[in-house]
Amino acid sequence: MTTWLYRIVVNTALMRLRAQTRVPEELLDTAGPLFTEEGDHAQEIAEWALPPDQVLLRQEALGRLQQGIERLPDLYRAVYVLAEIESLPYREIAAILDLSVGTVKTRLHRARLFLRAILADYFADEKGAPS
Amino acid sequence: MTAWTWFTGRFRTWRIKLEAQLSRPGQPLRMKHCRHIVKLIMNYLDDTLDAAERRAFEAHIADCRNCWRFLRSYRATIVLGQRLRDEDIPSDVRERLESFLRHRLQRPS
Numbered sequence: 001m002t003t004w005l006y007r008i009v010v011n012t013a014l015m016r017l018r019a020q021t022r023v024p025e026e027l028l029d030t031a032g033p034l035f036t037e038e039g040d041h042a043q044e045i046a047e048w049a050l051p052p053d054q055v056l057l058r059q060e061a062l063g064r065l066q067q068g069i070e071r072l073p074d075l076y077r078a079v080y081v082l083a084e085i086e087s088l089p090y091r092e093i094a095a096i097l098d099l100s101v102g103t104v105k106t107r108l109h110r111a112r113l114f115l116r117a118i119l120a121d122y123f124a125d126e127k128g129a130p131s
Numbered sequence: 132m133t134a135w136t137w138f139t140g141r142f143r144t145w146r147i148k149l150e151a152q153l154s155r156p157g158q159p160l161r162m163k164h165c166r167h168i169v170k171l172i173m174n175y176l177d178d179t180l181d182a183a184e185r186r187a188f189e190a191h192i193a194d195c196r197n198c199w200r201f202l203r204s205y206r207a208t209i210v211l212g213q214r215l216r217d218e219d220i221p222s223d224v225r226e227r228l229e230s231f232l233r234h235r236l237q238r239p240s
Contacts, residue, residue, distance in 0.1 A: 032169055033201065039164030041197040048204050065211055084212040109173045116208040123204075 028076060028107075031114035048123040061122060068118040072111055079104055080111040165191075168198045172205055 034042040069077060075097070082093045083104070090108075094101045168191055174180050175188050192198050 033165075035164075035166045039166040041165045041195075041201075045197040045200040045204070047200050048207060061211060062214060065208075065215070069215075080212070084209065085215050087213075087216065105173060112173070112205065112208055112212075113169075115212065116205055119208055119211065120204060 028073065028110040028114055031110055031117055033113075033117075046120060046124045048120070061119060064118055064122045065115060068115045072114065076107050076111045076114075079107040080115075083108045084112075165195060165198050165201075168192070168195070169201065172202060175202075176206065176209070 033045065036042045069080060072080060078097060079093060079099075082088045082096065083090070088096075090101045090104050093099075094104045097104070099107075168188060171180060171184065171188055175185065180188060192202060
């Protein structure tokens with residue numbers, strides 16, 4: 001689907017649905033890392049053993065990421081796809097989805113945290129071993 | 132994001148800055164909490180932190196192994212996501228997105 005089509009479809013669709021539907025966000029509320037009461041990391045953050053260029057070579061990692069994107073709540077997925085994949089500026093996404101720029105950024109951040117957690121599980125399991 | 136969430140978030144930021152400046156006048160801001168770092172990570176990567184916040188962020192990252200690792204993995208997640216630009220959006224994802232939009236379009240306003 002091309003960017004212009006996203007814009008037209010999303011814009012038309014969302015003009016009609018403003019405030020009608022509450023997208024479940026519970027899934028994303030717990031997407032980030034756990035913290036202690038003092039605000040420190042509650043768990044050791046695992047090092048991803050692969051350097052970034054090798055991460056990119058892992059088709060399986062891309063598959064995990066795609067599965068994760070599919071699991072995102074609809075409006076989070078819309079923000080994520082428009083921002084990360086279509087590379088639209090926040091302001092434009094905000095206009096398309098009729099959200100504030102702040103909300104767009106929050107949703108994108110949470111979507112990334114959710115996807116990072118999925119990938120972290122994968123890389124922690126794999127420990128960077130060649131497939 | 133509700134106005135209250137926004138306000139409490141800003142208030143927390145102001146309080147942290149104020150406390151830091153009161154405790155260490157003239158010194159760079161200190162961000163002591165990893166929770167705060169994770170919240171700012173996106174603005175850091177977007178380069179939208181002000182100079183003092185950026186210095187404080189980097190000072191924390193330099194001292195905190197967990198936050199350093201977290202930053203690296205967050206950035207790798209972004210890079211991996213951007214890689215999907217070069218790929219076709221998976222058909223099931225596209226279909227679900229289209230279905231979602233179509234469903235919304237068909238609803239009476």
